[in-house]
Amino acid sequence: MNQIPERILYVTIISLFFFKLGCVNLPSDLVVPEWDTNFNLPIVNKTYTLNDIIRSQDYISTQAATNGDSLYLIQSGNYSISSNVGSFVQVTNPAYVRNVYINAGSANADTIYIPFPEGAQLDSASFISGNFALHVSNSSSANVNLNLMCPGLYSSNGSQFNVQRYISANQQDTAAYNLAGYNYMIPANQINNKGSLQVILNTTSSLPVSYISLDLYLSDFHFKSISGIIPPKSLGVKTESFNLDLGDAADFRNKVYLQNGKLYLNIDYLSKYSNPFGVEVKNLNIIGIGNADSLFLTDSTGNSNFNFKFVGSYQKLFTQKNSNINKFISFFPSKVLLSAEYIMNPDDKEGSASIDDSVNFNTYFSTTSYLSLKTSTIYDSTRISGFSQDDRDNIRKAKFVNLSVSADNGIPLTSYLQITLADSLHHRLFTVTNNSDGSDSLYIPGADVDQNGNVSSRTPSSIIVQLDSTEIIKFSKAHYAIIKVSVRTKSAYLNPPPVVYIRPTDNLILHINGQIKYRVDLN
Amino acid sequence: MKKIFLHFSAIILFTSITWAQYGSIGSSDARSMSLGNTYNMISRGVYSIGINPSNLIISPDNSLEFNTVLPIPFLSLGTGTNFINLKNVNYYFGKVNDQPRILTENDKQNLNSLFANGGLVFINTSLNLLSVTYKADNNIGAFGFAMKDVLEGEFHFPHEVTNLLTDGNLINHTYNTNDAKVNAWWIREYSLSYARQLPDLGLKPIGKINVGISLKLVNGFFYLKNESINSYLQTTNDYRINLYANNQILGAFSNNFGFKYSNDTTESHGNGTPFPSPAGTGFGMDIGFNSTIFKVWNVSLALTDIGGIHWNENTTMITDTGSYTINDISQSNFLDTLKNKFNGEKIKTGSFSSGLPTALRLGVSYNLDINHNSWPGRFLFAFDYNQGLNNEPGNSLTPRFSVGAEWKPMDWIPFVRSGFSFGGLLGFHWGFGLGIETSFLEFNIGTLDLQSLLAPNSGKYFSVAIDSRWMF
Numbered sequence: 001m002n003q004i005p006e007r008i009l010y011v012t013i014i015s016l017f018f019f020k021l022g023c024v025n026l027p028s029d030l031v032v033p034e035w036d037t038n039f040n041l042p043i044v045n046k047t048y049t050l051n052d053i054i055r056s057q058d059y060i061s062t063q064a065a066t067n068g069d070s071l072y073l074i075q076s077g078n079y080s081i082s083s084n085v086g087s088f089v090q091v092t093n094p095a096y097v098r099n100v101y102i103n104a105g106s107a108n109a110d111t112i113y114i115p116f117p118e119g120a121q122l123d124s125a126s127f128i129s130g131n132f133a134l135h136v137s138n139s140s141s142a143n144v145n146l147n148l149m150c151p152g153l154y155s156s157n158g159s160q161f162n163v164q165r166y167i168s169a170n171q172q173d174t175a176a177y178n179l180a181g182y183n184y185m186i187p188a189n190q191i192n193n194k195g196s197l198q199v200i201l202n203t204t205s206s207l208p209v210s211y212i213s214l215d216l217y218l219s220d221f222h223f224k225s226i227s228g229i230i231p232p233k234s235l236g237v238k239t240e241s242f243n244l245d246l247g248d249a250a251d252f253r254n255k256v257y258l259q260n261g262k263l264y265l266n267i268d269y270l271s272k273y274s275n276p277f278g279v280e281v282k283n284l285n286i287i288g289i290g291n292a293d294s295l296f297l298t299d300s301t302g303n304s305n306f307n308f309k310f311v312g313s314y315q316k317l318f319t320q321k322n323s324n325i326n327k328f329i330s331f332f333p334s335k336v337l338l339s340a341e342y343i344m345n346p347d348d349k350e351g352s353a354s355i356d357d358s359v360n361f362n363t364y365f366s367t368t369s370y371l372s373l374k375t376s377t378i379y380d381s382t383r384i385s386g387f388s389q390d391d392r393d394n395i396r397k398a399k400f401v402n403l404s405v406s407a408d409n410g411i412p413l414t415s416y417l418q419i420t421l422a423d424s425l426h427h428r429l430f431t432v433t434n435n436s437d438g439s440d441s442l443y444i445p446g447a448d449v450d451q452n453g454n455v456s457s458r459t460p461s462s463i464i465v466q467l468d469s470t471e472i473i474k475f476s477k478a479h480y481a482i483i484k485v486s487v488r489t490k491s492a493y494l495n496p497p498p499v500v501y502i503r504p505t506d507n508l509i510l511h512i513n514g515q516i517k518y519r520v521d522l523n
Numbered sequence: 524m525k526k527i528f529l530h531f532s533a534i535i536l537f538t539s540i541t542w543a544q545y546g547s548i549g550s551s552d553a554r555s556m557s558l559g560n561t562y563n564m565i566s567r568g569v570y571s572i573g574i575n576p577s578n579l580i581i582s583p584d585n586s587l588e589f590n591t592v593l594p595i596p597f598l599s600l601g602t603g604t605n606f607i608n609l610k611n612v613n614y615y616f617g618k619v620n621d622q623p624r625i626l627t628e629n630d631k632q633n634l635n636s637l638f639a640n641g642g643l644v645f646i647n648t649s650l651n652l653l654s655v656t657y658k659a660d661n662n663i664g665a666f667g668f669a670m671k672d673v674l675e676g677e678f679h680f681p682h683e684v685t686n687l688l689t690d691g692n693l694i695n696h697t698y699n700t701n702d703a704k705v706n707a708w709w710i711r712e713y714s715l716s717y718a719r720q721l722p723d724l725g726l727k728p729i730g731k732i733n734v735g736i737s738l739k740l741v742n743g744f745f746y747l748k749n750e751s752i753n754s755y756l757q758t759t760n761d762y763r764i765n766l767y768a769n770n771q772i773l774g775a776f777s778n779n780f781g782f783k784y785s786n787d788t789t790e791s792h793g794n795g796t797p798f799p800s801p802a803g804t805g806f807g808m809d810i811g812f813n814s815t816i817f818k819v820w821n822v823s824l825a826l827t828d829i830g831g832i833h834w835n836e837n838t839t840m841i842t843d844t845g846s847y848t849i850n851d852i853s854q855s856n857f858l859d860t861l862k863n864k865f866n867g868e869k870i871k872t873g874s875f876s877s878g879l880p881t882a883l884r885l886g887v888s889y890n891l892d893i894n895h896n897s898w899p900g901r902f903l904f905a906f907d908y909n910q911g912l913n914n915e916p917g918n919s920l921t922p923r924f925s926v927g928a929e930w931k932p933m934d935w936i937p938f939v940r941s942g943f944s945f946g947g948l949l950g951f952h953w954g955f956g957l958g959i960e961t962s963f964l965e966f967n968i969g970t971l972d973l974q975s976l977l978a979p980n981s982g983k984y985f986s987v988a989i990d991s992r993w994m995f
Contacts, residue, residue, distance in 0.1 A: 030616040035626035038691035042762040045850040404762075513762040520688075523623055 044512040081240035082360040088344040091117040094219035104203035113196035121194035122228040130179030133217040138167040140210030147202040225354035261329040263318040263365040273352035280346035288333030395476040398518040406462035413487035415444040421478040429474040553988035557956025557969030558927025559942025563886020564823035569654040575811035575825035576735030579665035579718035599988035605643040610980040642680030664719030675916035676707030730815035743803035764849040775834035805832030823886040828879035835874035880918035900932035923947030
């Protein structure tokens with residue numbers, strides 16, 4: 001009985017259930033919606049110190065200053081040139097004694113003195129070469145044996161210089177000897193006569209009286225070393241040069257006006273002896289050779305001929321007070337020429353010298369960071385590595401892209417910033433600019449400086465660049481941002497330009513941020 | 524980013540939930556679901572296992588019950604989240620003029636507001652492979668055996684991430700992911716139950732007390748639980764992006780899953796098998812009592828899933844720690860550095876233990892028809908209090924209360940059931956269902972989310988359960 005209403009009920013319930021399910025609005029084709037969203041990202045966040053701008057390299061360094069800060073130091077290499085003084089340690093003009101008559105029949109020895117060439121006075125010497133010559137004329141009727149000995153001359157094996165000659169009656173005899181390898185030491189009994197060579201003559205003859213006549217010559221002494229007095233001697237005008245390799249610092253040629261320049265000139269007489277001869281440098285010219293012109297280093301009066309004497313060593317510091325060194329360094333010569341006449345032993349004093357002695361010129365220059373910079377440009381290529389391909393696709397679909405470029409300039413240099421985006425092959429895409437005048441550089445004023453040239457406050461600046469649709473597509477292809485920063489000091493083209501004090505820690509902080517509004521499409 | 528979004532969307536939209544008879548917030552059979560997940564004092568026979576084993580004794584003497592896949596499998600399905608309903612799904616993911624919807628600013632705001640309370644996604648799946656109970660009589664007692672698989676997962680999608688997706692990375696903003704959570708496992712439980720009636724203790728007005736116990740062998744196949752999730756993405760005024768992560772997720776995996784540690788360079792392949800080797804093994808116990816008060820009120824008290832699992836195979840701490848600041852995307856190796864820094868390193872760790880989802884269950888029921896003869900048909904009213912005692916999968920420390928009633932006015936009318944559930948992890952639910960009972964077979968159908976059935980486009984949860992029980 002009850003089965004019929006029960007079935008009706010069940011059918012009704014089940015029908016209602018499915019009817020209700022039929023009202024469920026089940027999504028048939030689900031798709032992810034699309035929406036616009038903003039993507040803010042830092043593209044470039046860099047701090048450019050002056051080390052970046054004035055590229056730190058071999059010839060530009062920092063130098064601790066007394067206040068704990070540091071200064072830039074543009075410093076040349078250490079250049080050294082030397083002039084040999086070999087021509088000084090020689091006396092070549094002939095010196096002689098002539099017509100010395102000796103009784104060959106006398107049993108006593110005769111002592112005679114031959115002056116050294118050119119008035120040299122020797123305490124000791126070592127010969128490379130030297131000429132000792134004699135001419136004997138025997139006018140007697142007896143044969144004569146002549147024994148000539150120099151007590152100050154010794155061969156390398158210690159034997160005295162000794163000459164034996166036999167002169168027949170009424171004959172003449174001539175001989176010449178090379179003193180190569182001989183050493184000279186002034187004999188003890190000759191201490192007050194350093195200018196002559198002592199010669200002792202012993203003769204024998206069959207007759208008690210038989211005179212002979214002698215001529216003795218000394219010439220062409222080339223010493224290996226010498227102690228004594230060599231008369232003043234000009235070595236002549238010598239010119240030496242060195243190439244000045246300043247690396248990238250040379251980029252600043254004609255761009256900077258430097259201050260606090262210094263040129264150090266060290267001249268050393270290089271000798272193994274502790275009592276070298278003095279040197280006079282006459283008319284020293286220091287000439288900077290540029291690409292097409294040259295510049296003389298002058299003193300404060302404009303004189304380019306420098307004269308000085310020294311014994312042992314000499315130092316000369318050219319500063320902006322006593323020379324035109326700032327101008328000279330700012331000239332950034334590619335070659336420096338040194339020309340001077342060297343006079344050895346100008347005061348005719350005792351000394352020692354050797355064939356190996358030389359006069360060595362050692363020079364380098366530096367300048368610190370008081371400068372006026374006309375224009376210096378750095379290029380920095382930075383890779384934009386943070387974009388995935390998805391990101392690039394989204395950028396391509398971007399509704400707008402704003403690039404916010406902000407700079408905080410702590411360098412007292414006016415900067416011009418140019419940002420060029422490039423593709424993966426470094427091909428230029430476009431240059432970021434918001435200038436309506438067609439220029440493509442962003443102007444960043446330099447930090448304010450006080451009257452001493454010190455930075456008094458940083459200078460912030462910012463611009464927003466909105467990319468147009470063409471640029472957005474190019475931006476999506478950007479793999480590199482090529483940043484060009486040109487800097488110069490204010491009024492750098494005045495003469496003389498005002499200078500500012502720059503430190504390596506001075507920096508330019510650059511932020512480039514992007515705000516991209518794009519359509520998210522995940523389908 | 525695209526993949527994350529798609530995966531996330533897929534989880535939201537296509538998650539199927541089979542309510543597990545596990546923990547304080549799991550549901551069970553169709554009847555209980557109809558009653559708003561009220562089951563403590565009304566579960567009987569095979570449905571008592573895992574709820575209150577003492578209820579086994581309430582079955583008739585010399586009765587045998589079992590459920591299996593025939594004639595209707597023990598099946599409970601559901602889908603939903605706590606943040607989006609079908610109407611919103613249609614709105615946001617439906618087409619407009621055959622094109623994807625383009626969200627306005629208001630749309631984006633509304634979408635974000637949906638996640639204001641976090642983005643919870645549930646996966647609770649259980650498969651009752653076999654349940655058998657037999658009651659001899661009150662003195663000998665009742666016996667039960669059950670074998671079931673439980674796959675449970677609870678995922679919280681961080682709210683701030685939706686803001687990040689829709690609005691982009693706003694300047695000077697911090698996007699926290701601290702509300703993210705993961706808590707999941709797959710376990711297989713074998714239980715043996717016994718119940719009997721205690722001698723009358725004369726504790727009037729309390730009637731005879733029934734007591735039951737279940738002993739469980741638990742095999743765990745995987746386990747994932749966050750120890751800490753503390754990460755953020757922060758943007759600064761100068762467009763810098765600070766990333767910070769301190770995430771640690773504890774895990775263990777069966778050897779059959781092909782798990783590899785980060786520093787393991789050997790080849791490893793998983794193999795699909797319904798009987799994987801366990802990554803952890805544990806033991807558990809349910810203990811329960813029931814009785815009557817004043818002869819009319821039936822009262823049930825149980826403490827379930829006391830015990831734990833010791834995980835010792837492929838135990839790992841999945842770690843993401845570190846910080847990174849994106850100052851400049853032109854930094855060389857920027858992307859590589861970022862990937863290397865936050866790559867979820869799987870570090871080998873020692874064995875560890877987790878608890879079972881221990882829950883305290885209190886239930887009261889009242890049979891109106893027995894106590895009021897004039898009431899037409901059979902009427903049952905029940906109240907439950909379920910309190911999870913830990914945060915293991917399937918459990919919640921938030922107490923859950925429920926009330927439910929079933930009525931069968933006449934023999935030819937099926938059981939009509941309804942109930943409400945409050946608290947727990949998901950809050951309010953309105954259950955409704957029907958039951959048909961024959962002399963040896965019972966069919967039940969129910970939902971825990973009648974509101975979704977009545978207004979399906981507004982419902983966030985959709986659930987339906989059907990089952991059958993053989994009774995001899």
